[in-house]
Amino acid sequence: MTSAVHYKTAWEDPATRQAWRRTAMFRCAALLGWLLGFPTWLFAVVMTPTWLLVLWLPVLWVGIWYTLLAMVAVTTLRGIRRVLRVYPWQVDIAEVRAKKKGSTQFVVPVPERPEKSVSLGYGGLLGTGQHFWVRAMKSGEVTSAWFAGDPRYVGVVATPGPRNLLWVAQREATDSRMSPRKRGVSPEARALARAAGARVGEG
Template sequence: MHEKTAWADPATRRAWRRTAVFRCAAVLGWMAGFPAWLFAVVMTPVWLLVVWMPVLFVGIWYALLAAVAASSLMGMRRVLRVYPWQAGIAEVRSKKNGSTQFLVPNPERPEKTVGLGFGGVIGTGRHFWVRAVKSGQVTTAWFAGDPRYLGVMATPGPRNLLQVAQREATDSRMSPRKRGVSPGARALARAAGARVGED
Protein backbone atom coordinates (compact mmCIF):
# COMPACT_ATOMS: atom_id res chain seq x y z
CA MET A 1 0.00 0.00 0.00
CA HIS A 2 1.45 3.39 -1.04
CA GLU A 3 -1.31 5.79 0.07
CA LYS A 4 -0.58 8.16 2.94
CA THR A 5 -3.77 7.02 4.68
CA ALA A 6 -6.10 4.07 4.11
CA TRP A 7 -8.95 6.47 3.33
CA ALA A 8 -7.00 7.83 0.33
CA ASP A 9 -7.48 4.44 -1.34
CA PRO A 10 -10.75 4.35 -3.37
CA ALA A 11 -11.14 0.64 -2.56
CA THR A 12 -11.17 1.49 1.15
CA ARG A 13 -13.89 4.08 0.69
CA ARG A 14 -15.97 1.56 -1.29
CA ALA A 15 -15.46 -1.06 1.42
CA TRP A 16 -16.51 1.42 4.10
CA ARG A 17 -19.65 2.37 2.15
CA ARG A 18 -20.56 -1.33 1.73
CA THR A 19 -20.05 -1.86 5.45
CA ALA A 20 -22.19 1.18 6.26
CA VAL A 21 -25.05 0.02 4.01
CA PHE A 22 -24.98 -3.50 5.45
CA ARG A 23 -24.88 -2.37 9.09
CA CYS A 24 -27.59 0.27 8.70
CA ALA A 25 -29.78 -2.25 6.84
CA ALA A 26 -29.27 -4.73 9.69
CA VAL A 27 -30.46 -2.15 12.25
CA LEU A 28 -33.54 -1.29 10.14
CA GLY A 29 -34.25 -4.98 9.55
CA TRP A 30 -34.24 -5.83 13.24
CA MET A 31 -36.37 -2.77 14.02
CA ALA A 32 -38.85 -3.79 11.31
CA GLY A 33 -39.08 -7.17 13.00
CA PHE A 34 -40.87 -5.68 16.00
CA PRO A 35 -44.12 -4.82 14.12
CA ALA A 36 -43.99 -8.33 12.62
CA TRP A 37 -43.60 -9.80 16.11
CA LEU A 38 -46.49 -7.67 17.41
CA PHE A 39 -48.70 -8.79 14.52
CA ALA A 40 -47.86 -12.44 15.26
CA VAL A 41 -48.71 -11.96 18.95
CA VAL A 42 -52.07 -10.35 18.16
CA MET A 43 -53.02 -12.92 15.52
CA THR A 44 -52.15 -16.09 17.47
CA PRO A 45 -53.59 -17.67 20.65
CA VAL A 46 -52.48 -16.20 24.00
CA TRP A 47 -50.76 -19.42 25.08
CA LEU A 48 -48.23 -18.93 22.26
CA LEU A 49 -46.74 -16.03 24.24
CA VAL A 50 -44.39 -18.60 25.79
CA VAL A 51 -42.88 -18.85 22.29
CA TRP A 52 -43.13 -15.20 21.26
CA MET A 53 -41.55 -13.68 24.39
CA PRO A 54 -38.15 -15.40 23.91
CA VAL A 55 -38.28 -14.37 20.24
CA LEU A 56 -38.75 -10.75 21.36
CA PHE A 57 -35.75 -10.88 23.73
CA VAL A 58 -33.53 -12.43 21.05
CA GLY A 59 -34.67 -9.77 18.57
CA ILE A 60 -33.90 -6.96 21.02
CA TRP A 61 -30.42 -8.39 21.70
CA TYR A 62 -29.57 -8.67 17.99
CA ALA A 63 -30.98 -5.20 17.34
CA LEU A 64 -28.65 -3.84 20.05
CA LEU A 65 -25.66 -5.65 18.53
CA ALA A 66 -26.55 -4.23 15.12
CA ALA A 67 -26.89 -0.71 16.58
CA VAL A 68 -23.48 -0.97 18.27
CA ALA A 69 -21.92 -2.14 14.98
CA ALA A 70 -23.54 0.76 13.10
CA SER A 71 -22.40 3.27 15.74
CA SER A 72 -18.75 2.31 15.11
CA LEU A 73 -18.88 3.46 11.47
CA MET A 74 -17.76 7.03 12.11
CA GLY A 75 -14.99 5.91 14.44
CA MET A 76 -13.81 3.46 11.80
CA ARG A 77 -13.68 6.22 9.18
CA ARG A 78 -11.74 8.44 11.58
CA VAL A 79 -9.08 5.73 12.01
CA LEU A 80 -8.86 5.16 8.25
CA ARG A 81 -8.32 8.90 7.70
CA VAL A 82 -5.27 8.89 9.99
CA TYR A 83 -3.44 5.61 9.40
CA PRO A 84 -2.32 3.73 6.25
CA TRP A 85 -3.00 0.06 5.60
CA GLN A 86 -0.30 -2.38 6.63
CA ALA A 87 -0.90 -5.43 4.49
CA GLY A 88 -0.73 -8.87 6.06
CA ILE A 89 0.99 -7.86 9.30
CA ALA A 90 -1.76 -9.05 11.65
CA GLU A 91 -1.83 -12.69 12.70
CA VAL A 92 -5.36 -13.91 13.36
CA ARG A 93 -6.34 -16.80 15.62
CA SER A 94 -9.44 -18.25 17.23
CA LYS A 95 -9.66 -18.47 21.03
CA LYS A 96 -11.36 -21.16 23.11
CA ASN A 97 -14.11 -18.78 24.28
CA GLY A 98 -15.25 -18.31 20.65
CA SER A 99 -13.64 -14.91 20.19
CA THR A 100 -11.06 -13.86 17.61
CA GLN A 101 -7.64 -12.51 18.53
CA PHE A 102 -5.55 -10.26 16.30
CA LEU A 103 -1.81 -10.09 17.00
CA VAL A 104 -0.19 -6.96 15.57
CA PRO A 105 3.48 -5.91 15.91
CA ASN A 106 4.10 -3.06 18.33
CA PRO A 107 4.96 -0.04 16.11
CA GLU A 108 7.90 0.96 18.31
CA ARG A 109 9.04 -2.57 19.25
CA PRO A 110 8.29 -4.74 16.19
CA GLU A 111 9.74 -7.84 17.83
CA LYS A 112 6.77 -7.79 20.24
CA THR A 113 3.09 -8.16 19.38
CA VAL A 114 0.01 -6.52 20.85
CA GLY A 115 -3.27 -8.42 21.05
CA LEU A 116 -6.67 -7.04 20.07
CA GLY A 117 -9.86 -9.04 20.43
CA PHE A 118 -13.33 -9.36 18.92
CA GLY A 119 -16.32 -11.54 19.78
CA GLY A 120 -16.87 -13.82 22.71
CA VAL A 121 -20.29 -12.23 23.31
CA ILE A 122 -23.58 -14.06 22.75
CA GLY A 123 -24.70 -13.35 19.19
CA THR A 124 -21.26 -12.73 17.67
CA GLY A 125 -20.58 -16.38 16.80
CA ARG A 126 -21.95 -15.97 13.26
CA HIS A 127 -19.96 -12.81 12.52
CA PHE A 128 -17.61 -13.12 9.52
CA TRP A 129 -14.42 -12.69 11.53
CA VAL A 130 -15.37 -15.34 14.07
CA ARG A 131 -16.53 -17.88 11.45
CA ALA A 132 -13.69 -17.30 8.96
CA VAL A 133 -10.95 -17.49 11.57
CA LYS A 134 -12.43 -20.54 13.29
CA SER A 135 -12.62 -22.40 9.97
CA GLY A 136 -9.05 -21.44 9.05
CA GLN A 137 -10.22 -19.42 6.04
CA VAL A 138 -8.45 -16.30 7.37
CA THR A 139 -5.09 -16.41 9.18
CA THR A 140 -3.67 -12.94 8.45
CA ALA A 141 -5.21 -9.53 7.95
CA TRP A 142 -4.57 -5.96 6.91
CA PHE A 143 -4.37 -3.43 9.72
CA ALA A 144 -4.69 0.35 9.92
CA GLY A 145 -4.10 1.95 13.29
CA ASP A 146 -1.98 1.54 16.41
CA PRO A 147 -2.63 -1.79 18.19
CA ARG A 148 -1.82 -0.17 21.54
CA TYR A 149 -4.94 1.95 21.09
CA LEU A 150 -7.30 1.16 18.22
CA GLY A 151 -7.47 0.24 14.57
CA VAL A 152 -9.36 -1.32 11.69
CA MET A 153 -8.88 -4.89 10.48
CA ALA A 154 -9.62 -6.02 6.92
CA THR A 155 -9.19 -8.98 4.63
CA PRO A 156 -7.13 -8.20 1.49
CA GLY A 157 -8.86 -5.89 -0.92
CA PRO A 158 -9.68 -4.33 1.57
CA ARG A 159 -12.91 -6.10 2.60
CA ASN A 160 -14.78 -7.09 5.76
CA LEU A 161 -13.83 -4.00 7.76
CA LEU A 162 -13.88 -4.32 11.55
CA GLN A 163 -12.98 -1.73 14.16
CA VAL A 164 -11.01 -3.05 17.15
CA ALA A 165 -9.72 -1.22 20.21
CA GLN A 166 -8.03 -1.64 23.54
CA ARG A 167 -10.53 -1.03 26.30
CA GLU A 168 -8.48 1.72 27.93
CA ALA A 169 -8.47 3.63 24.62
CA THR A 170 -12.26 3.97 24.67
CA ASP A 171 -13.44 3.50 28.26
CA SER A 172 -13.37 6.68 30.34
CA ARG A 173 -13.38 4.60 33.54
CA MET A 174 -9.88 3.34 32.76
CA SER A 175 -6.55 5.15 32.69
CA PRO A 176 -5.34 5.68 29.10
CA ARG A 177 -2.08 4.06 28.04
CA LYS A 178 0.97 6.33 28.10
CA ARG A 179 3.95 4.16 28.99
CA GLY A 180 6.17 3.07 26.12
CA VAL A 181 4.40 5.24 23.53
CA SER A 182 6.15 8.13 21.79
CA PRO A 183 4.52 11.60 21.66
CA GLY A 184 4.10 11.26 17.88
CA ALA A 185 2.30 7.92 18.19
CA ARG A 186 0.04 9.36 20.89
CA ALA A 187 -0.79 12.37 18.70
CA LEU A 188 -1.81 10.07 15.84
CA ALA A 189 -3.91 7.90 18.16
CA ARG A 190 -5.61 11.01 19.56
CA ALA A 191 -6.40 12.18 16.01
CA ALA A 192 -7.93 8.75 15.34
CA GLY A 193 -10.24 9.11 18.34
CA ALA A 194 -8.40 7.18 21.06
CA ARG A 195 -8.06 8.27 24.68
CA VAL A 196 -4.34 8.85 25.21
CA GLY A 197 -4.29 11.07 28.31
CA GLU A 198 -2.73 14.47 28.80
CA ASP A 199 0.82 15.22 27.61
Protein backbone atom coordinates in the same frame (compact mmCIF):
# COMPACT_ATOMS: atom_id res chain seq x y z
CA MET B 1 -3.51 1.62 -10.47
CA THR B 2 -2.02 2.68 -7.13
CA SER B 3 -1.93 0.01 -4.43
CA ALA B 4 -3.86 0.71 -1.22
CA VAL B 5 -0.67 0.45 0.83
CA HIS B 6 1.04 3.24 -1.14
CA TYR B 7 -1.33 5.95 0.08
CA LYS B 8 -0.42 8.13 3.05
CA THR B 9 -3.66 7.12 4.77
CA ALA B 10 -5.98 4.22 4.04
CA TRP B 11 -8.90 6.60 3.41
CA GLU B 12 -7.11 8.09 0.38
CA ASP B 13 -7.52 4.74 -1.36
CA PRO B 14 -10.77 4.67 -3.43
CA ALA B 15 -11.19 0.93 -2.79
CA THR B 16 -11.07 1.57 0.96
CA ARG B 17 -13.73 4.26 0.79
CA GLN B 18 -15.89 1.93 -1.30
CA ALA B 19 -15.40 -0.86 1.25
CA TRP B 20 -16.47 1.50 4.04
CA ARG B 21 -19.62 2.48 2.12
CA ARG B 22 -20.47 -1.19 1.54
CA THR B 23 -19.97 -1.89 5.23
CA ALA B 24 -22.15 1.07 6.19
CA MET B 25 -24.96 0.02 3.85
CA PHE B 26 -24.91 -3.58 5.07
CA ARG B 27 -24.90 -2.65 8.77
CA CYS B 28 -27.62 -0.01 8.42
CA ALA B 29 -29.76 -2.47 6.44
CA ALA B 30 -29.27 -5.12 9.13
CA LEU B 31 -30.29 -2.68 11.87
CA LEU B 32 -33.36 -1.59 9.88
CA GLY B 33 -34.30 -5.23 9.36
CA TRP B 34 -34.20 -5.96 13.08
CA LEU B 35 -36.17 -2.80 13.90
CA LEU B 36 -38.86 -3.78 11.38
CA GLY B 37 -39.06 -7.15 13.06
CA PHE B 38 -40.72 -5.65 16.15
CA PRO B 39 -43.98 -4.61 14.40
CA THR B 40 -44.02 -8.07 12.82
CA TRP B 41 -43.61 -9.64 16.26
CA LEU B 42 -46.40 -7.51 17.70
CA PHE B 43 -48.70 -8.42 14.82
CA ALA B 44 -47.99 -12.12 15.39
CA VAL B 45 -48.74 -11.76 19.12
CA VAL B 46 -52.07 -10.02 18.45
CA MET B 47 -53.15 -12.52 15.79
CA THR B 48 -52.35 -15.70 17.70
CA PRO B 49 -53.89 -17.24 20.85
CA THR B 50 -52.80 -15.80 24.20
CA TRP B 51 -51.25 -19.07 25.35
CA LEU B 52 -48.64 -18.76 22.56
CA LEU B 53 -47.18 -15.71 24.31
CA VAL B 54 -44.87 -18.07 26.20
CA LEU B 55 -43.29 -18.85 22.83
CA TRP B 56 -43.25 -15.30 21.52
CA LEU B 57 -41.48 -13.78 24.55
CA PRO B 58 -38.16 -15.58 23.91
CA VAL B 59 -38.36 -14.38 20.30
CA LEU B 60 -38.71 -10.82 21.61
CA TRP B 61 -35.62 -11.09 23.81
CA VAL B 62 -33.59 -12.52 20.96
CA GLY B 63 -34.75 -9.70 18.71
CA ILE B 64 -33.80 -7.07 21.30
CA TRP B 65 -30.33 -8.57 21.74
CA TYR B 66 -29.58 -8.74 18.02
CA THR B 67 -30.92 -5.21 17.57
CA LEU B 68 -28.48 -3.99 20.22
CA LEU B 69 -25.61 -5.79 18.45
CA ALA B 70 -26.67 -4.18 15.16
CA MET B 71 -26.75 -0.76 16.82
CA VAL B 72 -23.22 -1.24 18.15
CA ALA B 73 -22.05 -2.27 14.67
CA VAL B 74 -23.53 0.91 13.20
CA THR B 75 -21.97 3.13 15.87
CA THR B 76 -18.48 1.77 15.07
CA LEU B 77 -18.72 3.03 11.46
CA ARG B 78 -17.54 6.46 12.53
CA GLY B 79 -14.64 4.90 14.43
CA ILE B 80 -13.60 2.92 11.36
CA ARG B 81 -13.57 6.06 9.25
CA ARG B 82 -11.56 8.05 11.82
CA VAL B 83 -8.87 5.36 11.97
CA LEU B 84 -8.67 5.06 8.18
CA ARG B 85 -8.27 8.82 7.84
CA VAL B 86 -5.21 8.79 10.12
CA TYR B 87 -3.32 5.56 9.42
CA PRO B 88 -2.17 3.72 6.27
CA TRP B 89 -2.80 0.05 5.56
CA GLN B 90 -0.16 -2.47 6.60
CA VAL B 91 -0.52 -5.64 4.55
CA ASP B 92 -0.83 -9.02 6.29
CA ILE B 93 0.73 -7.64 9.45
CA ALA B 94 -2.00 -8.87 11.82
CA GLU B 95 -1.96 -12.53 12.77
CA VAL B 96 -5.44 -13.97 13.30
CA ARG B 97 -5.86 -16.51 16.09
CA ALA B 98 -8.62 -18.32 17.91
CA LYS B 99 -9.47 -17.12 21.39
CA LYS B 100 -11.57 -18.51 24.21
CA LYS B 101 -15.37 -18.56 23.98
CA GLY B 102 -15.40 -18.49 20.18
CA SER B 103 -13.82 -15.07 19.75
CA THR B 104 -11.04 -13.92 17.43
CA GLN B 105 -7.70 -12.41 18.40
CA PHE B 106 -5.60 -10.12 16.21
CA VAL B 107 -1.89 -10.05 17.10
CA VAL B 108 -0.16 -6.94 15.75
CA PRO B 109 3.47 -5.76 16.17
CA VAL B 110 4.01 -2.61 18.22
CA PRO B 111 4.86 0.22 15.77
CA GLU B 112 7.91 1.49 17.69
CA ARG B 113 9.07 -1.96 18.81
CA PRO B 114 8.16 -4.51 16.12
CA GLU B 115 9.84 -7.32 18.05
CA LYS B 116 6.93 -7.02 20.49
CA SER B 117 3.24 -7.49 19.72
CA VAL B 118 -0.13 -6.49 21.14
CA SER B 119 -3.42 -8.38 20.91
CA LEU B 120 -6.86 -7.02 20.14
CA GLY B 121 -9.97 -9.16 20.34
CA TYR B 122 -13.42 -9.43 18.85
CA GLY B 123 -16.40 -11.65 19.64
CA GLY B 124 -17.10 -13.94 22.56
CA LEU B 125 -20.64 -12.59 23.01
CA LEU B 126 -23.89 -14.36 22.24
CA GLY B 127 -24.75 -13.62 18.63
CA THR B 128 -21.25 -12.83 17.37
CA GLY B 129 -20.44 -16.41 16.39
CA GLN B 130 -21.68 -15.89 12.83
CA HIS B 131 -19.63 -12.76 12.21
CA PHE B 132 -17.20 -13.10 9.29
CA TRP B 133 -14.05 -12.84 11.40
CA VAL B 134 -15.19 -15.50 13.85
CA ARG B 135 -16.32 -17.92 11.11
CA ALA B 136 -13.19 -17.32 9.00
CA MET B 137 -10.93 -17.97 11.95
CA LYS B 138 -12.71 -21.22 12.85
CA SER B 139 -12.57 -22.49 9.27
CA GLY B 140 -8.94 -21.51 8.81
CA GLU B 141 -9.93 -19.35 5.85
CA VAL B 142 -7.99 -16.37 7.21
CA THR B 143 -4.73 -16.48 9.16
CA SER B 144 -3.48 -12.92 8.58
CA ALA B 145 -5.08 -9.56 7.89
CA TRP B 146 -4.45 -6.00 6.82
CA PHE B 147 -4.24 -3.54 9.69
CA ALA B 148 -4.54 0.24 9.97
CA GLY B 149 -4.03 1.90 13.33
CA ASP B 150 -2.00 1.50 16.50
CA PRO B 151 -2.66 -1.84 18.26
CA ARG B 152 -1.98 -0.19 21.63
CA TYR B 153 -5.09 1.94 21.09
CA VAL B 154 -7.46 1.46 18.13
CA GLY B 155 -7.33 -0.04 14.68
CA VAL B 156 -9.19 -1.50 11.72
CA VAL B 157 -8.59 -4.99 10.34
CA ALA B 158 -9.53 -6.13 6.85
CA THR B 159 -9.04 -8.94 4.40
CA PRO B 160 -7.12 -8.06 1.20
CA GLY B 161 -8.96 -5.72 -1.09
CA PRO B 162 -9.74 -4.31 1.44
CA ARG B 163 -12.90 -6.10 2.56
CA ASN B 164 -14.64 -7.11 5.79
CA LEU B 165 -13.69 -3.99 7.74
CA LEU B 166 -13.76 -4.39 11.52
CA TRP B 167 -13.02 -1.77 14.19
CA VAL B 168 -11.03 -3.08 17.15
CA ALA B 169 -9.77 -1.30 20.26
CA GLN B 170 -8.06 -1.75 23.58
CA ARG B 171 -10.53 -1.24 26.40
CA GLU B 172 -8.47 1.49 28.06
CA ALA B 173 -8.52 3.45 24.80
CA THR B 174 -12.31 3.76 24.91
CA ASP B 175 -13.44 3.22 28.52
CA SER B 176 -13.39 6.40 30.61
CA ARG B 177 -13.32 4.29 33.79
CA MET B 178 -9.82 3.06 32.94
CA SER B 179 -6.50 4.90 32.79
CA PRO B 180 -5.35 5.35 29.18
CA ARG B 181 -2.06 3.84 28.06
CA LYS B 182 0.84 6.30 28.20
CA ARG B 183 3.95 4.34 29.17
CA GLY B 184 6.31 3.49 26.31
CA VAL B 185 4.38 5.46 23.71
CA SER B 186 5.97 8.39 21.87
CA PRO B 187 4.20 11.77 21.73
CA GLU B 188 3.84 11.38 17.95
CA ALA B 189 2.12 7.99 18.31
CA ARG B 190 -0.20 9.35 20.98
CA ALA B 191 -1.12 12.32 18.79
CA LEU B 192 -2.07 9.99 15.93
CA ALA B 193 -4.09 7.77 18.25
CA ARG B 194 -5.92 10.80 19.63
CA ALA B 195 -6.76 11.91 16.08
CA ALA B 196 -8.13 8.40 15.44
CA GLY B 197 -10.50 8.73 18.39
CA ALA B 198 -8.61 6.94 21.17
CA ARG B 199 -8.18 8.05 24.77
CA VAL B 200 -4.47 8.68 25.28
CA GLY B 201 -4.34 10.80 28.43
CA GLU B 202 -2.69 14.12 29.06
CA GLY B 203 0.97 15.01 28.88
